[in-house]
Amino acid sequence: MTAERAIEWIDLGHMHYDEALERQLARSRALLAEQDNQQTIYMVEHPPTITIGRNGTTDNIVASEAFLEENGFTVRHVDRGGDVTYHGPGQLVVYPVLHLAPWNNDVKAYVRNLEESVIRSLATVNIHATRHADYPGVWVGDAKICAVGARVQKRPSGEFVTYHGIALNLNTNLDHFSTIVPCGIRDKEVTSVAKELGEAVDFSDWQTRVKAAFIEVFNEQGLYQNERKV
Template identity: 60%
Template sequence: MVNVDVVSLGRLDYQQALSIQEGQAAKLLAGETEDQVVYTVEHPPTITVGKNGTRDHIVAPEATLDELGFAVYDVDRGGDVTYHGPGQLVLYPVLHLGPWNNDVSRYVRMLEQVVINALKHVDVESRRLDGYPGVWVGNAKVCAIGARVKKRKNGEFVTSHGLALNVTTDLSHFQTIVPCGIVDKGVTSVRELLTTEEVSLFEWEHRLLDSFADVFQVSLNEKR
């Protein structure tokens, strides 16, 4: 069984978290380590624009973003415009994909399955939606997925970025953007879906990691 280290970064600025995961990915790409690592993090209000995105999908005026304390970054993951913020649980798996047949499409499906299985444990039926990466409940996205892969000299892919699950997220913050450039669908959160239950980001961090271990068939070693 593959061993994966889990590093909880707590609440951390997006650029700082990006630097940490990129540093680990660089070591994997250079062959300086074989460690498999998953970072968990919660960001302050942040908008990221992926390689396939456009800042035209940021619809709030700059003055409004400043007032709300938003940071905006262009990033090298796939996808369009995404929001990160308090109450959203982000997983950044920095993995080399040899143990999973070096299959990037399979990797993305596995990330989606991690969330689908975790939600199923609380009787929420979620799904994939053809042509729209992520995890959906009805026509509302509860989890965004944006992976980035680079290739080692031996042809093995190394991953970065990952998934962002809305747990107790302030959904009004999504009104500042056209999420992922999709105009005809909504967003939701675990708290909105579980209206009769108390929802905790800490609890969902462990729930999601348990699901990750099951789907990826790995042993997790938490490093706090």
């Protein structure tokens, strides 16, 4: 084991989208400048937030500005791939800020591994989740349970650095998705762990489940991890 492969898992608790994004950007800038090789994964829960990716458009926000303002929604254009998505209470958001050298610098494999981590975590409670042939993310039947989106940049050495990540619906208020056309897909639904199980679930328990699946999928079972609450 080398220090550059150690992952620091940081629980940000409930944090505004802008602050969590700045944490990611600061860490990714350090990696891109090759100031260090520290691998970091943030876990966080956001207040109601609509983000528009580089391939997105405000046309896919169907709620009025007045409604969004009255209900405390934030709207942000962001530099990840994809279209429009929603973050909010009861949704587990995971932001890996990693350089991909330990994983063969393979971006496509990295995204597949993110999806696989969620699929395996859901399997622990007998939710059968899969990839969709036409769309990214993780699906239960024709309903999306987890969005996946990443921003990838290259270091001078040629190694890729990634940030943004996954958003898994746990106890999420699914009515909030009616404010948008999720990911620009008009003929699909969204779901949550709570909906699939028929009862609310424990947020911290799911942090543990997703983390364990991530470590397993990325083949880092023996990796030193330093965890702290911020």
